[in-house]
Amino acid sequence: AIRMTQSPSSFSASTGDRVTITCRASQGISTYLAWYQQKPGKAPKLLIYHAATLQSGVPSRFSGSGSGTDFTLTISYLQSEDFATYYCQQFYNYPLTFGGGTKVEIK
């Protein structure tokens, strides 16, 4: 199975900050990567797929990049509603696997 490693596991930031989350795959996955946002008690919400394609309705302050093994999710201007946990997921092959999550907390 492809192992997905996110870093950092958590960090604190302030509203208005530019933040970047990293996801690394244990083998090359081209751009078969998705990003999700999850808030407590809720299901994950799809933000980005194919590494850089923004899901309909997701604010443009979210962006993704990368290919192969290294990927990033960037929030250009952190808003209060963005404090949440973010997960990456590979869909290069089965079994589908997720990263361990990055929790973005209020500083």
Place this chain on the structure above:
Amino acid sequence: QVHLQESGPGLVKPSETLSLTCTVSAGSINSYYWNWVRQSTDKGLEWIGRIYPRGNTNYNPSLKSRVTMSVDTSKSQVSLRLTSVTAADTAVYFCAGINGFCTPTSCLPGYFDPWGQGILVTVSS
């Protein structure tokens, strides 16, 4: 907008079988292939497996010996059975759809959207 709702017992005894149902909003069952994903503190998000309404399944090798998924298109429901449960199976279980390409025998991997709200299942005597 597709709506998913998981249902089933919230408490299952060790060694017994966990059975959950995901009800899909009318008209959508054949538009996706359906997945179960679980989330626990220990293992994070874990894909359990998928089923294509027109026939084929694919299970996570880590759970394959204990998992069965089925679809009842007449009821617009997807079901999960997980046998011989232990405390390690305690988790929130989500139903999620993938709008991906399938043949009668396989489906291309994809990303999850939509998701159900999830149901907490605790394994305890």
